[in-house]
Amino acid sequence: MKKRTRLEVIRDILEILRENRQARITHLIYKSNLSNNSIKPYLNDLLENNMIEKLVEKEKKLFRITEKGNEFLEEFNKIKIFSESFGL
Amino acid sequence: MPLALSLGKFYGIDSLIEILMIIVSFIISYYSNKVYRLVKNKNYRLFSFAFLAIAISFIFKILSNLTILHKVNVHVANFMLVVLTEFESMEVINFISLILYKSFYLIGFLILFLILTKTSNREKIFLFFYLSLIAILFSIYFDFIFHLTLIFILVFLTYNFFINYNERKSVNAFLVFFAFLLLSIDHLFFILEDFSPILYLIGEILSLIGFLCLLVNQIKIKNEKTNKVRSNKRYFRNIKRK
Numbered sequence: 001m002k003k004r005t006r007l008e009v010i011r012d013i014l015e016i017l018r019e020n021r022q023a024r025i026t027h028l029i030y031k032s033n034l035s036n037n038s039i040k041p042y043l044n045d046l047l048e049n050n051m052i053e054k055l056v057e058k059e060k061k062l063f064r065i066t067e068k069g070n071e072f073l074e075e076f077n078k079i080k081i082f083s084e085s086f087g088l
Numbered sequence: 089m090p091l092a093l094s095l096g097k098f099y100g101i102d103s104l105i106e107i108l109m110i111i112v113s114f115i116i117s118y119y120s121n122k123v124y125r126l127v128k129n130k131n132y133r134l135f136s137f138a139f140l141a142i143a144i145s146f147i148f149k150i151l152s153n154l155t156i157l158h159k160v161n162v163h164v165a166n167f168m169l170v171v172l173t174e175f176e177s178m179e180v181i182n183f184i185s186l187i188l189y190k191s192f193y194l195i196g197f198l199i200l201f202l203i204l205t206k207t208s209n210r211e212k213i214f215l216f217f218y219l220s221l222i223a224i225l226f227s228i229y230f231d232f233i234f235h236l237t238l239i240f241i242l243v244f245l246t247y248n249f250f251i252n253y254n255e256r257k258s259v260n261a262f263l264v265f266f267a268f269l270l271l272s273i274d275h276l277f278f279i280l281e282d283f284s285p286i287l288y289l290i291g292e293i294l295s296l297i298g299f300l301c302l303l304v305n306q307i308k309i310k311n312e313k314t315n316k317v318r319s320n321k322r323y324f325r326n327i328k329r330k
Contacts, residue, residue, distance in 0.1 A: 007127070045128070049128040068126070077313060078309050079127070081308075081309050082120075082123060085256075085305055086264055087261070088131055088132065088203070
């Protein structure tokens, strides 16, 4: 199986959040096929870039996609081709 | 020393070609900056700076074309004396714009080189910039040094883009590889331009085709289908209310 690029992993995480509206980290780990350790840097980056947001509901930590994250999903194909054409 | 006011070589055709290159470079720089704002990956920001530098360099090249054409023949071995003689006898705007053109152009491709080699070591980056500065200074007297330095950088970039094309096998990757291949070759013609002015024109045409390839690549990216994301506007409005 071909290894996913960084962009593809980000796309997958955002897709999961978009479909589920909001999700816990365990659900994201299960759906995105990532380990607990490997998903954390991605989530931190996404939080830092305001593509997702963290919220607490009934003492449960949840993640939710933002408008910026949604914009990224819409532009994903174009960004992917741009990156691949220049090998970025 | 013959002096003549001109629109550039070949009645300004080269300046027209350079205007197109400015537009293409600005488009790539703008798009890369747009991606950076979404992804926050510094490579995209550097990539945007690289093409911005290339676009600015062509503005200075046009400016140098618009000022006075000159040909200086100094047969003095002392380098500093040559530089001072050049500066005294040349139109200041022409001299400065030519130096700025060379600096921005070289910096642009050097940044691309640093991105592709993933060079983050500060000492190495400093060394590369220092060597580029030396190349620009020496090119005041020996113009071919500027082109030779660029050929080295561009050949490396072309090789990397060829490997990238070989991996992806996509039209877009091929367009980028082909564009940089032409940009590498055109500097060979610029080195030889003293033998015949037509070689300069061939070089400019190769540059034009190269940048047109990059433009086609950007148009193809722009026309790529966007992912149909369900309209979440009401959802985001609700979030804001909460």
